[in-house]
Structures are given as structure tokens and as C-alpha cells.
Amino acid sequence: MASITDLSRSFVVNGVELNPSYIGENQVAGWASATILMLFLLALNEFGNIIKPRNLNGYATSLFGILSVLVVQLMISILDFTPTEGLPFLIIGIPVLASYLLLLGDMPDILSVRASRGQYLRSGIPTGIFIFLSLFLTSTPMVLRQNMVEIFSASIVILAIVAWAIIKSESGNPREQDRRFSALVFMISIPAILFVTMRVLLLLNNPDTVTRERWNLDWSFMNDLNSFIINVWPVDAVFGEDTRWRFYIAAIVNSARVTLLSIVLCTILGIFIGVMRLSSNKLASSMATVYVEVFRNLPLAVLLFLIATQLGETLPLFREEANLNGWIYYSNKGIWTLTTETWRLGLFLSLLIFVWITFRIMGRDGVDDSNRAVLQRSGIWGATTVLGIALMVQGATTPEVVKPIPESPASWSVIESTAFEITPMFTAMVMGLTLFTASVVAEIVRGSIQSLPRGQVEAAVSLALTPYQRLRLVILPQALRSMIPLLNSQYMNVWKNSSLAIIVAYSDVFYVIFVMMNNVGKLIPLFILLLITYQAGSLLISGFMNAYNARVTRVRI
Known part of the structure; x- marks a missing residue:
């Protein structure tokens, strides 16, 4: 009132x-x-x-x-x-x-x-x-x-x-x-x-001038030139030349690529660990249980700190100029690998999409799941992958190293356009998010599989299906009904947990906006921008997962 x-x-x-x-x-x-x-x-x-x-x-x-x-x-x-x-x-x-x-x-x-x-x-x-x-x-x-x-x-x-x-x-x-x-x-x-x-x-x-100024939702300051440097790819953001909006977009891309790669890796690792927990092999199930209990109960911030410190100690010092046959250079400052032309990478992805669409069209009337058909499909996928990799390697360039002062061990550097750089911060973020989230995904997979009626597995055994066929054709398709909603939450958690990148000095959107807050002082407009960013990312992930969930189940309450 x-x-x-x-x-x-x-x-x-x-x-x-x-x-x-x-x-x-x-x-x-x-x-x-x-x-x-x-x-x-x-x-x-x-x-x-x-x-x-x-x-x-x-x-x-x-x-x-x-x-x-x-x-x-x-x-x-x-x-x-x-x-x-x-x-x-x-x-x-x-x-x-x-x-x-x-x-x-x-x-x-x-x-x-x-x-x-x-x-x-x-x-x-x-x-x-x-x-x-x-x-x-x-x-x-x-x-x-x-x-x-x-x-x-x-x-x-x-x-x-x-x-x-x-x-x-x-x-x-x-x-x-x-x-x-x-x-x-x-x-x-x-x-x-x-x-x-x-x-x-x-x-x-x-009525208070200071409070009113704090709540002045004017983002015109984002049009000014940015005053700090961040490590970005593929969006270029040049210090002293680009605006804060450009750096903000580059930071979103940084957060998105960490999130997407972590989601893919934690899903693969989580399914593998979840199935291992149900294994009749005592060693395999015990190792999977230890993995889940260790990483699930370890705070993500502590895990990221441990990974970052171990990477710094494990990777060789920058002065050592360590490399693998001149193809990959690595140190505690980063990893520089082969790079290829963009069109070759696009062609490789197009081949994979073409094969996937072809199999989808051929499987409209039913999928042949005999051992011979599975081997044929695996062979086609393998041949396509080998062809794509060969196509990229053919046009790949090895990292070119320059050393202005030969007698100085730490004076070498890699020419930027000749190599693809993977920073230790990016590696630490992906490893931390993957290991942490995979432990939860493993429990989701285990619980979803155990919720299935035992008669489903017994029926698959009676049909003489191999363990791999039982898992792929009978168990996982039915377990997806209960897995997808839970995975949806975990994937959104990956996106939100990426805000802990400041621990490993990775230039994600939270880190960039946090530095802007210190430089500009516009806390509330920047916090609102941060809120909108994470909310939009969560809604986008939720939308994709809900659309996929609608495909695997038609049951509505």
C-alpha cells in the first residue's frame, strides 16, 4: 500500500x-x-x-x-x-x-x-x-x-x-x-x-538518488570499449577495439561450448558408469560405486580447484617446448593441435548428418537388428568417420613455432592461425563438469533401469539377444521414459554450474560480467543481464529436452 x-x-x-x-x-x-x-x-x-x-x-x-x-x-x-x-x-x-x-x-x-x-x-x-x-x-x-x-x-x-x-x-x-x-x-x-x-x-x-541510480536499467554503457582481455573462440573480441556487448557475446559462446561438450561427455560416461553399477562383475560394480560416491559427494568448486591445480602440476612447464612429433604442442599454458580449414570440418559434419538421415529413412518400416545388420551399420559409420578424418587431416596444418630468442627456453610461441588452442582453463572446466555430473547421470541411469519390470530382461534373454542388444533394444529405450525428465534437470545444472568457471579463471559469462561490475559499477543492470542469460539458456535446454521427451513417450497425466 x-x-x-x-x-x-x-x-x-x-x-x-x-x-x-x-x-x-x-x-x-x-x-x-x-x-x-x-x-x-x-x-x-x-x-x-x-x-x-x-x-x-x-x-x-x-x-x-x-x-x-x-x-x-x-x-x-x-x-x-x-x-x-x-x-x-x-x-x-x-x-x-x-x-x-x-x-x-x-x-x-x-x-x-x-x-x-x-x-x-x-x-x-x-x-x-x-x-x-x-x-x-x-x-x-x-x-x-x-x-x-x-x-x-x-x-x-x-x-x-x-x-x-x-x-x-x-x-x-x-x-x-x-x-x-x-x-x-x-x-x-x-x-x-x-x-x-x-x-x-x-x-x-x-526517492533516494543513490538507489534510483543503482536501479537505472540503462545498458548504454555496454556500447563502450571493453577494458580487459579474455580468451575466446570462435568469436573474436579484441581489447581496446570491441564493445562490451561483443565481449558479452563471446563470453556466452565460451559458456555454451563448455556446457555442450560437458553434456555430451557426462551423458556417455554416466551411461557407462550406470550400467557398470548393475554389472554382475563385483570389481566393475564396486569401481562404479566408488566413482559415484566420491564425485557425487565432492563439491564442484573443490573438484574444479583440484583439477586446475593438478593440470598445472602435471603438464610440462612452458619452457620445455614439449610436443608430439610436431603435431601437438602442450604445456601448462595450453595445448596446440592440428587445425584444418572450416569447409573441411563442415563437409565432415555434413557426411555424418547424411548417413544419419539415410539410416532414419531406411528404418521407417522397422530396423534390422541382426548381428549382420548391426555390423554393416557400424562399418558404414566407421568408414564415414575415417573418410571425414582423412579429409580433415589432408588439409590440416601443423602448429608453427617461432622462437625469437633461441637461447631462451621460454621464448617460443605458436603462430595463432596455424594451430587450434585448448586452454588449461577450458580443459579443467570440461573435466570438472563431466566428472561431477556423470556421477549423478549414472545414478539416474541405474535407477531407471532398475525400475523396469524384470520380465522385460527375461524376455530379451529368452530371445537369445546378446547383452549389448538387450541394453540397446529393450532396456534403454524403455528406461528413457523416466530418464529424460531427470536428465533435463542435470543438463540445466551443467549450464548453471558453468558459472563456477571463475575458480579456474575461465572466461565464461559470469566471469566477464563480474569483471565488468568491478570496472563499471552497474551492478543491478549487469545482474539482470546475467539472470536473463542463464534463464534463457535453461529454457533453451529444457525446450530441447521436452521436445525429445515428447518423442520417446506419449503418456500424459
Whole structure:
């Protein structure tokens, strides 16, 4: 209530607005109405009827909500609602009235003129009372005006208790239960979300100059040149020439490539360890159990630190100029390998995609899983891989080393365009994320396999399938139903855990934005940018995994 009053109360002296928080009644009511309307429409869930309208009754309540918001905005523009009582009463009271109407569910019948007299009365009387109080609040008892927040809060609590009691006792129409549950969620969530909306508006227009400057969501400083160096690939970000936006994009690419490679490796390693845990070989199962218990219970930050320190001690010093036949140079500063032309790599990937699509088309009517067919497919995949590698090696260039001072052991360097560099920081991040996440993936695989009926495995054995065929054709396809949702969470954790790259000095998006915070001081805009980045990455991973999950299972609850 205080936020609404501060934002809508005006102090004008000699034509100068003295309230720095003032944004006007219309804007305050507009943001509040938009928040309430959004949750109201989500609770109604009539979007399907709006997109494909069949009859007005299917989306009449949504139209009523939209028109009500427009009427409220018009009333605020025409009538004089006081910022201390009238406007707060309207903004806080509308969610309570909406909760009551959602709980009753009479609006479709009322709007289609099919309601009974009881429905008209129980919906119309409270609505009429609320409208009357909103228009003539000054003539109501002082106790109502002074304690409106407490009264409305108690009303929401009572409505929520009633809704929960009705849901528990109701065993009839599932549609009615869904509607009442949506109303209950609306009652619980609307106070918190409306409070957050008003608080954010107040922070953006805070009377304190320092706070208002901190919450000034202006990212124009990102157009300035960056003032520090990061190690990036494939996006070039040059110190002193590129803007902070360029460095931000390069950092996102750094985080993405660490995440994608770690997801692939932890999936492969996790499946292998998970199957090993179920092995009848005591040595194999014991080793897998030890791996899971060690890495699952080790904090990722500690694991990254241990890997980074061990890489620094294990790899040779930079002055030693260690290499493998001149093809690969390696030291504690990095690893430089063969590089090839981009088009050759693209052609290799195109060959793999072509073979995969060909097998998919050939397997539409069923897949031949005989040993001969499996060997043929494996041979084709192997030949394609060998051909692609040969194609890349043919055009590959070995690292060219220059040593300006021959007598100095640490003066050598690799010409940038002649080699592909893998930094120790990148290696440490991939190893840490892979080892840590694979231990959890292994438990997911083990649990999903053990949840299958034992008769499935016995049936596969009776068909004389080999252990590999049993795993690939019978066990894993069925275990995927329970594995995918859990793997979805772990893959998102890989993306979020990549923020620990600062431990190994890897230039991920968190590290880059953290340094920008120290250089620029725009903490809140940069934190919001960081929040959006990780949220977008998580939603992207979740979207891909949900799409894949829809393919492996059609069961819906």
C-alpha cells in the first residue's frame, strides 16, 4: 500500500514536482491491472478457445476481464481516486474480487444469460458492494479505510481455505476441480506478484538518488570499449577495439561450448558408469560405486580447484617446448593441435548428418537388428568417420613455432592461425563438469533401469539377444521414459554450474560480467543481464529436452 501511495501521490510547488517517486495514477494502475489481468487469464486458461473460437461462452470470461481492466483505467482517468486510500483500495481489492469470482465459476453462465437467480445474487452482490465502496470510500467507516490491507489479506486467506476445502471434498467433475485449483493458485500467487511489481516500480523511481541510480536499467554503457582481455573462440573480441556487448557475446559462446561438450561427455560416461553399477562383475560394480560416491559427494568448486591445480602440476612447464612429433604442442599454458580449414570440418559434419538421415529413412518400416545388420551399420559409420578424418587431416596444418630468442627456453610461441588452442582453463572446466555430473547421470541411469519390470530382461534373454542388444533394444529405450525428465534437470545444472568457471579463471559469462561490475559499477543492470542469460539458456535446454521427451513417450497425466 505504501508503494502505491508513494508512486501516485504528487507534490507540486511552483510547477515543480517534489516527489521523485511520482509516476501518476494511470501508470500505477496500468502496471497493477496488467499484472492482475495476466494471472487472471492464465487461471482461466481459455487461450485455446480464443485462438479457435467456437462459441462466445468459451472465452467470455477472458473478454470480461479485459473489458474490466479497460473500464478501471477509464475510471481512474475520469474520477479522482485518492493516492492514500482510493487507489490502494481499488488495486488491492480487485484481486480479492477476482479470486472470489474465479472460485464461484459463475461468469460463463452469467455472461451467456443462462445463470440461475442464486448465481446472479452470489456474484452480483459482492461485485456491487465493491464498486460502491470504490466510488464512495470516503463515506465508509474509518476502520475499513485504515485496515484495508489486513481486511483484504484476511479475505484472501479465507477464500484460499474455502477453495482448498472444496477441492479436498470434491470428487466429481475433473474440469471443476481444475478450475478451482487454478483459482486457488491465483489467490496464493497474486499478492506476492503484485507486491513485487509495486516494489520494482518504487525501486525504479526511488526517492533516494543513490538507489534510483543503482536501479537505472540503462545498458548504454555496454556500447563502450571493453577494458580487459579474455580468451575466446570462435568469436573474436579484441581489447581496446570491441564493445562490451561483443565481449558479452563471446563470453556466452565460451559458456555454451563448455556446457555442450560437458553434456555430451557426462551423458556417455554416466551411461557407462550406470550400467557398470548393475554389472554382475563385483570389481566393475564396486569401481562404479566408488566413482559415484566420491564425485557425487565432492563439491564442484573443490573438484574444479583440484583439477586446475593438478593440470598445472602435471603438464610440462612452458619452457620445455614439449610436443608430439610436431603435431601437438602442450604445456601448462595450453595445448596446440592440428587445425584444418572450416569447409573441411563442415563437409565432415555434413557426411555424418547424411548417413544419419539415410539410416532414419531406411528404418521407417522397422530396423534390422541382426548381428549382420548391426555390423554393416557400424562399418558404414566407421568408414564415414575415417573418410571425414582423412579429409580433415589432408588439409590440416601443423602448429608453427617461432622462437625469437633461441637461447631462451621460454621464448617460443605458436603462430595463432596455424594451430587450434585448448586452454588449461577450458580443459579443467570440461573435466570438472563431466566428472561431477556423470556421477549423478549414472545414478539416474541405474535407477531407471532398475525400475523396469524384470520380465522385460527375461524376455530379451529368452530371445537369445546378446547383452549389448538387450541394453540397446529393450532396456534403454524403455528406461528413457523416466530418464529424460531427470536428465533435463542435470543438463540445466551443467549450464548453471558453468558459472563456477571463475575458480579456474575461465572466461565464461559470469566471469566477464563480474569483471565488468568491478570496472563499471552497474551492478543491478549487469545482474539482470546475467539472470536473463542463464534463464534463457535453461529454457533453451529444457525446450530441447521436452521436445525429445515428447518423442520417446506419449503418456500424459
